[in-house]
Amino acid sequence: MSRLVLGPFNRVEGDLEVTLEIDAGRVRTAQVTAPLYRGFENVLIGKTPLDALVFVPRICGICSVSQSAAAAAALRAAMGLTPAANGERVSALVLAAENLADHLTHFYLFFMPDFARDAYTGRAWHAWARARFAAVQGSATADVLPARAAFLELTGTLAGKWPHTLAIQPGGSTRAVAVNDRIRLAALLRRFRQFLERTLFADSLENVAALDSEAALWRWCDARAPHEGDFRHFLVIARDLGLATLGRASDRFLSYGGYAIEGAPLFAAGTWQPGLAHAAALDAAAITEDGSHAWLQDPAARHPFGGRTLPAADKADAYSWCKAPRLDGGVLECGALARQVVDGHPLLRELVARDGGNVLSRVVARVMEFALVLPAMESWVQALVPGAPFCRQGAVPEEANASGLVEAARGALGHWLVIRKGVIANYQIIAPTTWNFSPRDAGGQPGALEQALVGAPAGEGERVPLAVQHIVRSFDPCMACTVH
Amino acid sequence: MNVLWLQSGGCGGCTMSLLCHDAGDVTGTLQAGGIELLWHPSLSEQTAGEALDILDACADGRQALDILCIEGALLRGPEGSGRFHLLAGTGRPMIDWVRRLAARAQHVVAVGSCAAFGGMTSSGCNPTDACGLQYDGDQPGGLLGTAWRSPAGLPVINVAGCPTHPGWVVETLLGLAAKAFSAADFDALGRPRFYADKLVHHGCSRNEYYEFKASAAELSQLGCLMENLGCKGTQAHADCNTRLWNGAGSCPEGGFACISCTEPGFEEPGHPFHQTPKLAGIPIGLPSDMPKAWFVALAALSKSATPSRVRENAHADHTVVPPAIRRSGLKY
Numbered sequence: 131m132s133r134l135v136l137g138p139f140n141r142v143e144g145d146l147e148v149t150l151e152i153d154a155g156r157v158r159t160a161q162v163t164a165p166l167y168r169g170f171e172n173v174l175i176g177k178t179p180l181d182a183l184v185f186v187p188r189i190c191g192i193c194s195v196s197q198s199a200a201a202a203a204a205l206r207a208a209m210g211l212t213p214a215a216n217g218e219r220v221s222a223l224v225l226a227a228e229n230l231a232d233h234l235t236h237f238y239l240f241f242m243p244d245f246a247r248d249a250y251t252g253r254a255w256h257a258w259a260r261a262r263f264a265a266v267q268g269s270a271t272a273d274v275l276p277a278r279a280a281f282l283e284l285t286g287t288l289a290g291k292w293p294h295t296l297a298i299q300p301g302g303s304t305r306a307v308a309v310n311d312r313i314r315l316a317a318l319l320r321r322f323r324q325f326l327e328r329t330l331f332a333d334s335l336e337n338v339a340a341l342d343s344e345a346a347l348w349r350w351c352d353a354r355a356p357h358e359g360d361f362r363h364f365l366v367i368a369r370d371l372g373l374a375t376l377g378r379a380s381d382r383f384l385s386y387g388g389y390a391i392e393g394a395p396l397f398a399a400g401t402w403q404p405g406l407a408h409a410a411a412l413d414a415a416a417i418t419e420d421g422s423h424a425w426l427q428d429p430a431a432r433h434p435f436g437g438r439t440l441p442a443a444d445k446a447d448a449y450s451w452c453k454a455p456r457l458d459g460g461v462l463e464c465g466a467l468a469r470q471v472v473d474g475h476p477l478l479r480e481l482v483a484r485d486g487g488n489v490l491s492r493v494v495a496r497v498m499e500f501a502l503v504l505p506a507m508e509s510w511v512q513a514l515v516p517g518a519p520f521c522r523q524g525a526v527p528e529e530a531n532a533s534g535l536v537e538a539a540r541g542a543l544g545h546w547l548v549i550r551k552g553v554i555a556n557y558q559i560i561a562p563t564t565w566n567f568s569p570r571d572a573g574g575q576p577g578a579l580e581q582a583l584v585g586a587p588a589g590e591g592e593r594v595p596l597a598v599q600h601i602v603r604s605f606d607p608c609m610a611c612t613v614h
Numbered sequence: 615m616n617v618l619w620l621q622s623g624g625c626g627g628c629t630m631s632l633l634c635h636d637a638g639d640v641t642g643t644l645q646a647g648g649i650e651l652l653w654h655p656s657l658s659e660q661t662a663g664e665a666l667d668i669l670d671a672c673a674d675g676r677q678a679l680d681i682l683c684i685e686g687a688l689l690r691g692p693e694g695s696g697r698f699h700l701l702a703g704t705g706r707p708m709i710d711w712v713r714r715l716a717a718r719a720q721h722v723v724a725v726g727s728c729a730a731f732g733g734m735t736s737s738g739c740n741p742t743d744a745c746g747l748q749y750d751g752d753q754p755g756g757l758l759g760t761a762w763r764s765p766a767g768l769p770v771i772n773v774a775g776c777p778t779h780p781g782w783v784v785e786t787l788l789g790l791a792a793k794a795f796s797a798a799d800f801d802a803l804g805r806p807r808f809y810a811d812k813l814v815h816h817g818c819s820r821n822e823y824y825e826f827k828a829s830a831a832e833l834s835q836l837g838c839l840m841e842n843l844g845c846k847g848t849q850a851h852a853d854c855n856t857r858l859w860n861g862a863g864s865c866p867e868g869g870f871a872c873i874s875c876t877e878p879g880f881e882e883p884g885h886p887f888h889q890t891p892k893l894a895g896i897p898i899g900l901p902s903d904m905p906k907a908w909f910v911a912l913a914a915l916s917k918s919a920t921p922s923r924v925r926e927n928a929h930a931d932h933t934v935v936p937p938a939i940r941r942s943g944l945k946y
Contacts, residue, residue, distance in 0.1 A: 168741075180888055188625050266641050282860050283636075283860050293627045303869070441698070443698070599661065
């Protein structure tokens, strides 16, 4: 048995350390450590509630708008506001732009460069993968960064800047859209669609969105040469390396539901696991966090309305600053895959029914969202009505308990806000990667990544086992959000 | 020149913003300008032990280090131990790594207000005892101390902002590579003067509303944001409205206040961010370099001179009264 401490684990957002016990070429146990604590939840106590909109985006530079959206949702619930229809669509557009830009960053800059590594020399696809996906030097970087920057001009127009905007408010959005803005936004979305259809898919978004079974996916993959479209290239690599056999976690999936417009979400909320024909309703009251293995006092499992975050750097038996969130005591996985299986996407449900959540299905789900979300963005732009209100005003109550549950790129993000005497009395945040990269709970139950790494191959000569890297990065972790 | 980039106690947003640089791909732009990325946490292939080899070589002096970029505040707590942030895989506080690497670097660049001054991470009761590389808020000192100078003779270069504009970072790095800067190119807070000698007010599209003190009363209205909604654009050092963000934006352009995020201490203004503190109806924070008596006199005069078009539009979210059409080519 040997022990391997891996860090700084890069091409993830923020600081990550993974400790493995390896036996006979396989990972036997894994411990996931979030080594950075900043204390945002405590900083917010005593503040004017609306000031949360300044602080929470700065928890994370890659999920900044998601944090804004969750805070705005919690404040909206506290204020009893119905947002202006225009403002709701603008907020959805700005959030969707962040989520798709994050998916792009993940696929091209964080995840694919591992297939360009020397260790894969000799594989049929390797020379092309190196030319295309090598970190910084691959040809994809020069294609993707300008496309990403141009796409985020949507956020520049609608929200002033990305990251760290204040445009998303409880009652809507602060920047009204004129008729020419709508034309510009539509043009900008067409440009991004062209990039996706030429470079990522070599096919139309509609054809990709229509892939409804595993058989259809592989038929689509084999219909053209392997390097026609970067997604096809990924599928070829994934099949060759057996990525569907890597990284299975709890196979219980959580989604808060994505992009609600006038009460109807684009993606449904709930929980799902293989065998269920329909997603189960989400019971947010059954969410708890415990700090038994975190460097925190007060290890008791609490619902976030009563949650506390009190550092205890010397605590024995702790190995992370991350708490352990659980739903009804169970370990859930969130992210694009969870969002899509909860919503009932037939291809992703079939992939999960066969092999569980794994490296392949997580990446397919993320890429599939380009094909599902961009057409929705196009329809939201068309539905904006220049001249009609974008932002409704309201008053913050003296006392309230309210939550804001949204879907960030990486999955379920929740804010729980307690207002007393007009100021914030408690503010607790459970981020997507808090779920996925949770440490063990009081019962010793490992978190989702800790489960997903067990059994991963780890060869003798591997300093940083490649299978471990693929599994870790398949979750697209955001450590900045995880511990805030 | 090579660059080693580390993320300390921050959000990673300055890196994310950097990737939005809109002139081609930013990595190609830097390479073409003579900047080689030795290691970057979001971009480089090397991970874990492979990355530590590079950090060790720099810290030991086996690898020459030209520019050390630090993003995020330096966490000294708890009780000076630095344990709120141990660099993953090393068991050592990040502040130790930064001290060792800074001693080897030709230039040290603080990317963002956290690395420069402590920033957002040092807000509230500053639970992690966060500070900047050479400032603790507006007090000189910070992690490296007041006297610290790089071998090139410069203090830490503070590319302040929350986040930084990609252009500020790219132009600072390319300028260092081109040896274009001397001490005179940085202001009293160590910020590059090419953007810090400007005010956010310059080029603000709400200027006509400002001139007439035609103020927005609520978010999403077109009027000036200074009088009621907390905007500090007339005092904030940055070129946000002449450079623009993400191709089209800025905070006031996006409909909300400038919170002066390039300034030390911006994170704790002592008032709700979206409200302008006033004394006897006059904003406490007056435009930079403007005597109060003149501000009061001009504000009173300009309010009484406000055209009804400007007054009405200030309280709408779109133009409700268009400007009169004048024959500007009139000869006489």
